[in-house]
Amino acid sequence: MFISELKKRLGTDKVTQNETELYRHSKDESPHPPVEPDVVCFPENTEDVVTIVEIADQFGVNVTPYGAGSGLEGQAIPINKGISIDFERMNKVLDFSPEDLTVTVQPGITRMQLNDLINKHGLQFPIDPGADASVGGMVANNASGTTAVKYGSMRDQLLNLEIVLANGKVIRTGTRAKKSSSGYNLTGLFTGSEGTLGIVTEITLRLHGIPEHIIAARCTFDEIETCAAAATMILQSGIPVLRMELVDAQSIATVNAYGDYDIPVAHSLFFEFAGTKGGTEEEAATAEELMRELGCNGWETAGTSKERAQLWKARHEMSYAYSHTEGVVVAGGDVCVPISKLPEMVHLARELTDASGLKSGVFGHVGDGNFHTIIAFDPNNPEERARAEQANEALARRAIEVGGSCTGEHGVGLGKRQLQQAEHGEALEIMKQMKQMLDPKNLFNPGKIFP
Amino acid sequence: MFISELKKRLGTDKVTQNETELYRHSKDESPHPPVEPDVVCFPENTEDVVTIVEIADQFGVNVTPYGAGSGLEGQAIPINKGISIDFERMNKVLDFSPEDLTVTVQPGITRMQLNDLINKHGLQFPIDPGADASVGGMVANNASGTTAVKYGSMRDQLLNLEIVLANGKVIRTGTRAKKSSSGYNLTGLFTGSEGTLGIVTEITLRLHGIPEHIIAARCTFDEIETCAAAATMILQSGIPVLRMELVDAQSIATVNAYGDYDIPVAHSLFFEFAGTKGGTEEEAATAEELMRELGCNGWETAGTSKERAQLWKARHEMSYAYSHTEGVVVAGGDVCVPISKLPEMVHLARELTDASGLKSGVFGHVGDGNFHTIIAFDPNNPEERARAEQANEALARRAIEVGGSCTGEHGVGLGKRQLQQAEHGEALEIMKQMKQMLDPKNLFNPGKIFP
Ligand SMILES: Cc1cc2nc3c(=O)[nH]c(=O)nc-3n(C[C@H](O)[C@H](O)[C@H](O)COP(=O)(O)OP(=O)(O)OC[C@H]3O[C@@H](n4cnc5c(N)ncnc54)[C@H](O)[C@@H]3O)c2cc1C
Ligand SMILES: Cc1cc2nc3c(=O)[nH]c(=O)nc-3n(C[C@H](O)[C@H](O)[C@H](O)COP(=O)(O)OP(=O)(O)OC[C@H]3O[C@@H](n4cnc5c(N)ncnc54)[C@H](O)[C@@H]3O)c2cc1C
Numbered sequence: 032m033f034i035s036e037l038k039k040r041l042g043t044d045k046v047t048q049n050e051t052e053l054y055r056h057s058k059d060e061s062p063h064p065p066v067e068p069d070v071v072c073f074p075e076n077t078e079d080v081v082t083i084v085e086i087a088d089q090f091g092v093n094v095t096p097y098g099a100g101s102g103l104e105g106q107a108i109p110i111n112k113g114i115s116i117d118f119e120r121m122n123k124v125l126d127f128s129p130e131d132l133t134v135t136v137q138p139g140i141t142r143m144q145l146n147d148l149i150n151k152h153g154l155q156f157p158i159d160p161g162a163d164a165s166v167g168g169m170v171a172n173n174a175s176g177t178t179a180v181k182y183g184s185m186r187d188q189l190l191n192l193e194i195v196l197a198n199g200k201v202i203r204t205g206t207r208a209k210k211s212s213s214g215y216n217l218t219g220l221f222t223g224s225e226g227t228l229g230i231v232t233e234i235t236l237r238l239h240g241i242p243e244h245i246i247a248a249r250c251t252f253d254e255i256e257t258c259a260a261a262a263t264m265i266l267q268s269g270i271p272v273l274r275m276e277l278v279d280a281q282s283i284a285t286v287n288a289y290g291d292y293d294i295p296v297a298h299s300l301f302f303e304f305a306g307t308k309g310g311t312e313e314e315a316a317t318a319e320e321l322m323r324e325l326g327c328n329g330w331e332t333a334g335t336s337k338e339r340a341q342l343w344k345a346r347h348e349m350s351y352a353y354s355h356t357e358g359v360v361v362a363g364g365d366v367c368v369p370i371s372k373l374p375e376m377v378h379l380a381r382e383l384t385d386a387s388g389l390k391s392g393v394f395g396h397v398g399d400g401n402f403h404t405i406i407a408f409d410p411n412n413p414e415e416r417a418r419a420e421q422a423n424e425a426l427a428r429r430a431i432e433v434g435g436s437c438t439g440e441h442g443v444g445l446g447k448r449q450l451q452q453a454e455h456g457e458a459l460e461i462m463k464q465m466k467q468m469l470d471p472k473n474l475f476n477p478g479k480i481f482p
Numbered sequence: 483m484f485i486s487e488l489k490k491r492l493g494t495d496k497v498t499q500n501e502t503e504l505y506r507h508s509k510d511e512s513p514h515p516p517v518e519p520d521v522v523c524f525p526e527n528t529e530d531v532v533t534i535v536e537i538a539d540q541f542g543v544n545v546t547p548y549g550a551g552s553g554l555e556g557q558a559i560p561i562n563k564g565i566s567i568d569f570e571r572m573n574k575v576l577d578f579s580p581e582d583l584t585v586t587v588q589p590g591i592t593r594m595q596l597n598d599l600i601n602k603h604g605l606q607f608p609i610d611p612g613a614d615a616s617v618g619g620m621v622a623n624n625a626s627g628t629t630a631v632k633y634g635s636m637r638d639q640l641l642n643l644e645i646v647l648a649n650g651k652v653i654r655t656g657t658r659a660k661k662s663s664s665g666y667n668l669t670g671l672f673t674g675s676e677g678t679l680g681i682v683t684e685i686t687l688r689l690h691g692i693p694e695h696i697i698a699a700r701c702t703f704d705e706i707e708t709c710a711a712a713a714t715m716i717l718q719s720g721i722p723v724l725r726m727e728l729v730d731a732q733s734i735a736t737v738n739a740y741g742d743y744d745i746p747v748a749h750s751l752f753f754e755f756a757g758t759k760g761g762t763e764e765e766a767a768t769a770e771e772l773m774r775e776l777g778c779n780g781w782e783t784a785g786t787s788k789e790r791a792q793l794w795k796a797r798h799e800m801s802y803a804y805s806h807t808e809g810v811v812v813a814g815g816d817v818c819v820p821i822s823k824l825p826e827m828v829h830l831a832r833e834l835t836d837a838s839g840l841k842s843g844v845f846g847h848v849g850d851g852n853f854h855t856i857i858a859f860d861p862n863n864p865e866e867r868a869r870a871e872q873a874n875e876a877l878a879r880r881a882i883e884v885g886g887s888c889t890g891e892h893g894v895g896l897g898k899r900q901l902q903q904a905e906h907g908e909a910l911e912i913m914k915q916m917k918q919m920l921d922p923k924n925l926f927n928p929g930k931i932f933p
Contacts, residue, residue, distance in 0.1 A: 130718055130822040153720075173663040184661050186670070187638065202909040208818035209850045210635050211887035212624040212674050213894055214906050214931065215913045219637070219670030223663050240720030267581055269604075269691030271757070306722070307768075310761025317758075367659035371581040399660045436662035443664055455665050458653040461920070462666045468919050469912070480665065 033090035034070050037114070040082050045073045045120075056097050056107075056115040060162065060350075062360040062410060063105030063445050068095065068115035075120045077232040080195045084230065087114055087474050088199065095476045096226040098168025099141060101160070103363050104444030106172065106225050110478045116230065118167050125233065129154060133190060133207055135235045138167020154238040157182045160440070161347040167231045172442040173223030177274045177346065180398030181305070182239060184440065186222040193233030194221055197470040207235055220465075225442055226476040228469045242305035245273065246315045247339040250327040251297035255279050255381055255393065258298045259373040261325045262397040265302075266370055268321060270314050274303040274343075275398035279381065282349055282392035282405070289352035292345050297328065300397075301342065349394055353407045362416075362446075364404035364423040366430035367439030373400055379429060380404050383422040389415060391422075401439030428453060448482045484541035485521050488565070491533050496524045496571075507548050507558075507566040511613065511801075513811040513861055514556030514896050519546065519566035526571045528683040531646045535681065538565055538925050539650065546927045547677040549619025550592060552611070554814050555895025557623065557676050561929045567681065569618050576684065580605060584641060584658055586686045589618020605689040608633045611891070612798040618682050623893040624674030628725045628797065631849030632756070633690060635891065637673040644684030645672055648921040658686055671916075676893055677927040679920045693756035696724065697766045698790040701778040702748035706730050706832055706844065709749045710824040712776045713848040716753075717821055719772060721765050724756035725794075726849035730832065733800055733843035733856075740803035743796050748779065751848075752793065800845055804858045813867075813897075815855035815874040817881035818890030824851055830880060831855050834873040840866060842873075852890030879904060899933045 037046045048070050057065035069092070074080045087094045093113030100107055109115050118139030126135040129152045136145060141163045145156050158169060159176035168174070170192065175184040182188070191205035194217075204217035221229055252258045258277050265275060277300055284296045302318060304311040319330045333339045354361045368376050377393055384391035384404050395402025404423060408415035427437040427450050437450040451459055463481060466473075488497045499521050508516035520543075525531045538545045544564030551558055560566050569590030577586040580603045587596060592614045596607050609620060610627035619625070621643065626635040633639070642656035645668075655668035672680055703709045709728050716726060728751055735747045753769060755762040770781045784790050805812045819827050828844055835842035835855050846853025855874060859866035878888040878901050888901040902910055914932060917924075 128820065128822065130714065131820040132717065133820065173661075173667075175661060179661060183638075184663075186667065187634075196912075200908055200911075202912060203907060204909060206818075206882070206887045206905070207820040207885035208852075208881075208887045208890065209821070210624075210626060210630060210818055210852060210890050212635075212816075212889045212891050213887050213898065214674075214902055214910065215679070215916055216624075216637065216670045216674055217909055217912060219667045223665075223667055228666070243720075263581065266583065269694075306757075307761050307764040309764050310758050313758040313760050365663075367657075367661055369579065369582040369584065369658040370660070371579065401659075401661060430659075431657070434658035436657045436659045436664050438663045439659065439661050440663050447664065451665055454657070456654060457651055458655060458668055459665065460651075461647075461653060461668060464919055465666055465916075468915055 033086055033092050036086050037070065037072060037083065040086065041072065041079055045075065045079065047071050056117065059100045059102040059105060059107045061103045061105045061446065062362050063108055066108055066110050066112065068109040069112050071115045071117055073117050073120045077193065077195065077201060080116065080230055080232050081199050081201065083114060083116060084195055084197065085199045088197065088472065091472065093477050094474055096167065096171065096230055098138065098165030099163060101162035101164045102168065102172065102444060103441045104446040106442055106444035106479055108445065118165060124148060131207065132238045133235055134238055135233060136166055138231045138234060139165050141165050142169065149238060150241065153241055155241050156236060157239055158185055158188060161350055166234055170222050170231050170234055171225050175440045177276055177396055179396055180275055181271065181273045186219055188236050189218050189222060189234065190237055191235035192218055192221055192231055194229035195232055196229050197472065197474050209237065223442065225444065225479050227466060227479055228475065244306065244308040244311050245339065246304045246311045247333040247342055248302045248315055248330060249299055250322045250330045251295060251299045252327055255298045256374040256378040257325065258300055259377045259397060261322055261327065262300060263370045263373055264321055264325065265318055266398060270318050272302055272398055273305040274301065276301040276346060276394065277377065277397040277402060278394040279392055282394045285392060286345050286349055286352040289355060290345055290348055294345060301346065350405060353390065353392060353405050358409060359407045360410045361405050361407050362419040362423055363441065364426050365438045365441040366427055366435055367399060367401040368430050368433055368435030370400045372433045372435065373397055376430065376433065377402060380426055383426055387418045387422040389419055399439065400435065443480045445479065448480065451480065451482055484537055484543050487537050488521065488523060488534065491537065492523065492530055496526065496530065498522050507568065510551045510553040510556060510558045512554050512556045512897065513813050514559055517559055517561050517563065519560040520563050522566045522568055524568050524571045528644065528646065528652060531567065531681055531683050532650050532652065534565060534567060535646055535648065536650045539648065539923065542923065544928050545925055547618070547622065547681055549589065549616030550614060552613035552615045553619065553623065553895060554892045555897040557893055557895035557930055559896065569616060575599060582658065583689045584686055585689055586684060587617055589682050589685060590616050592616050593620065600689060601692065604692055606692050607687060608690055609636055609639060612801055617685055621673050621682050621685055622675065622677050626891045628727055628847055630847055631726055632722065632724045637670055639687050640669050640673060640685065641688055642686035643669055643672055643682055645680035646683055647680050648923065648925050660688065676895065676930050678917060678930055679926065695757065695759040695762050696790065697755045697762045698784040698793055699753045699766055699781060700750055701773045701781045702746060702750045703778055706749045707825040707829040708776065709751050710828045710848060712773055712778065713751060714821045714824055715772055715776065716769060717849060721769050723753055723849055725752065725754040727752040727797060727845065728828065728848040728853060729845040730843055733845045736843060737796050737800055737803040740806060741796055741799050745796060752797065801856060804841065804843060804856050809860060810858045811861045812856050812858050813870040813874055814892065815877050816889045816892040817878055817886055818850060818852040819881050819884055819886030821851045823884045823886065824848055827881065827884065828853060831877055834877055838869045838873040840870055850890065851886065894931045896930065899931065902931065902933055
């Protein structure tokens with residue numbers, strides 16, 4: 032059957048049914064129930080991926096790509112079993128062109144591996160989901176993170192993708208030019224399609240210079256909605272922040288306990304300003320003035336890069352801080368709303384999460400109008416799970432009502448399928464037709480995105 | 483037949499066969515031969531557009547949207563006749579939300595009309611094709627201009643589109659949130675589709691603050707490729723320019739003569755730096771140092787906003803400067819290449835245009851690797867036309883070979899169809915399937931994009 036065919040055509044070292052591997056590829060970082068694939072493949076190049084897709088097509092078996100498994104909505108779970116494609120061996124830099132500020136990589140390289148290679152050239156790939164995700168997984172989810180307020184999302188970094196289609200053909204979606212008005216924009220379409228339309232085998236990214244100077248700062252407010260209102264004021268006043276994160280008091284207490292940090296426990300805004308020395312100092316000073324006018328409780332800057340690193344380490348550990356306890360998993364919300372709706376929405380988020388009676392936090396990339404809830408529950412307690420899910424769903428539905436999106440960066444996967452009709456209306460039909468057109472046998476990552 | 487049906491259902495004041503109007507809608511600013519539509523409609527709202535599409539579908543008549551007619555590749559020419567939809571009456575602002583930095587407009591509003599309304603709130607819509615194009619036309623072409631190096635192209639400004647599909651259904655492609663990972667990215671797909679996939683009836687744009695401080699500067703070099711090399715150095719050094727334009731000596735002489743300007747005739751780089759006062763001064767100083775190291779002939783800053791406005795007025799008149807002569811039209815190239823290829827490509831551009839023996843210029847938005855050629859010829863002289871077209875085509879083919887695009891911002895229309903296979907390869911097949919899926923009867927703007 033298909034597994035022996037895979038072994039025959041790829042070689043046995045690229046195909047495994049080892050129990051540990053099957054289990055590892057049955058899940059991601061979400062609370063969705065694991066499902067093991069029948070087999071895991073480790074392609075080493077595009078031709079291997081084409082071979083896998085040809086065999087999948089021939090035997091009518093499903094294919095689900097797997098990056099670093101850090102997804103938060105079950106995107107990489109092979110719910111119909113079949114083949115899990117793990118890209119860890121496809122982690123090479125294929126072309127690095129510092130003079131063009133571009134790099135072409137295979138999808139399995141992680142964001143930190145990439146930065147390790149390019150930072151010494153004064154360049155960076157700034158998109159930073161908390162986890163050390165694979166670049167392919169980040170493309171598939173249109174990931175972003177704390178720096179999206181300055182650099183945009185994953186889609187904004189992409190110049191070209193190589194895609195293996197369900198019919199086994201290989202296409203390129205772009206060029207190495209920074210912009211183009213030629214033909215239809217397939218790069219943007221495949222980005223965020225969560226492995227349901229095609230498999231990404233090569234990615235050309237634009238890179239950014241490492242800012243000359245960075246200032247980090249922090250201030251706190253008594254009310255969470257004042258924090259959010261203050262964030263919107265920064266945006267409206269046009270101060271170009273590199274990062275602007277809201278973290279509620281609950282989450283600060285939780286991360287302090289987890290990482291032995293000593294961050295003052297209060298609803299907080301964390302900032303980073305980047306650019307020339309003079310420019311950032313002016314920006315930070317203007318921001319401080321504005322925050323003080325709005326009645327913040329003090330304004331502290333983190334001078335050294337070590338202090339700064341510490342701060343963002345804590346920020347990136349936020350989710351693990353909630354989930355590390357044995358026997359606890361977390362469900363996360365990820366709404367993105369017009370920025371004027373932020374104060375009312377973070378207030379609602381705290382109300383809904385409080386009402387769930389579960390340990391919870393509210394934090395996020397408020398510079399984009401994007402924030403998260405995190406609700407810890409016992410996965411073996413269906414009633415707790417329901418309460419957590421209900422709180423997140425109520426928040427997401429309200430986000431859609433106020434003109435926003437049910438997911439700013441985590442993607443749809445299994446967890447946001449039931450919200451697609453509310454968010455997209457008639458357009459959902461077009462999306463289904465695209466799926467049908469590009470993958471008529473529904474081979475690729477079935478059951479994701481569509482309800 | 484369909485015209486009486488249009489009159490019946492829309493009302494006679496929205497439907498015309500007036501000869502002047504038919505002629506006006508037979509052409510754009512390109513040298514492609516005019517073709518008159520059978521009828522021109524002036525819808526006033528989305529329902530009117532749906533009505534037009536229903537009638538077109540019923541009678542099997544083609545529909546070609548028309549914005550401001552400033553396209554440079556014949557995109558708005560109704561080559562199969564039928565209905566031309568003029569959006570000039572759909573030019574309203576539907577929702578302006580300064581606190582969200584967003585505005586929702588109808589497609590017929592022009593970029594200058596929009597800026598007139600929002601600039602007084604300290605906000606701007608920065609995308610500036612030389613012409614006063616309609617926002618709908620700019621969406622359809624994924625237009626950009628001098629500020630793309632800072633703000634990106636049209637696609638980067640879009641949060642949501644309302645689209646009338648060929649089946650008469652109306653969809654929304656996004657929300658008012660700044661980012662989203664929900665569903666497939668239809669906003670990006672319809673952007674740049676030149677009216678071939680759907681008709682844009684509403685557009686939600688992100689707006690930007692007007693920079694606090696701007697410094698304009700200019701320097702010249704003896705060789706055009708040194709100009710280009712200098713531009714790439716600016717980018718590589720990470721100086722965040724607002725604008726960076728290359729203009730060759732020929733074009734400066736031409737625009738001086740046309741507009742009675744007094745700009746020194748030499749291969750030039752024009753810069754704008756924007757931000758805080760301190761920041762821009764530092765940036766300009768760093769740029770000056772770099773340019774002097776590269777051996778520029780002097781560095782001049784334009785202090786007052788009047789001087790600056792004068793400079794950019796001249797820049798925007800560049801194309802008219804070549805085409806205003808009676809009995810002369812211009813053919814334009816619009817390649818976009820990886821920035822390291824700029825010096826060799828602008829050199830090649832001057833060689834090819836010189837070799838054409840026709841009056842010609844090379845200039846463009848080199849901060850994106852995007853530049854134009856402009857070649858003036860007598861439209862009644864087929865041999866001159868052929869020489870102009872050959873020069874541009876040779877340049878475009880070379881741009882594709884070096885990893886770039888045949889059009890950075892002007893679009894495909896009629897003029898770049900023959901280059902689509904070379905640029906997109908197998909992906910062109912997918913684009914054709916999308917067209918087939920969304921517009922199976924080929925009602926919308928037939929003959930554009932595809933060869
Ligand atoms: C602590 C923590 C913090 C996080 N913070 C953020 C955040 O701030 N912002 C954010 O956006 N996300 C965040 N995430 C979520 C996660 O990191 C992102 O969704 C990331 O993009 C997933 O990448 P991955 O490589 O782990 O992909 P996986 O989880 O392995 O897979 C995700 C999806 O991508 C598909 N896929 C993977 N590779 C390919 C390929 N080559 N071709 C086609 N499809 C492919 C999979 O099939 C699946 O659908 C966080 C996660 C954690 C655990
Ligand atoms: C002097 C000059 C300088 C220029 N400089 C630049 C530049 O720097 N950068 C740049 O990008 N372009 C430039 N252009 C080209 C032109 O301005 C752009 O292509 C612009 O986007 C065209 O907009 P328009 O409203 O004139 O569209 P039109 O020319 O009327 O139409 C263009 C296309 O858009 C479609 N369209 C129009 N409205 C809709 C709608 N509502 N729904 C669907 N499709 C629609 C039409 O069918 C057609 O395919 C320049 C043109 C001139 C004359």
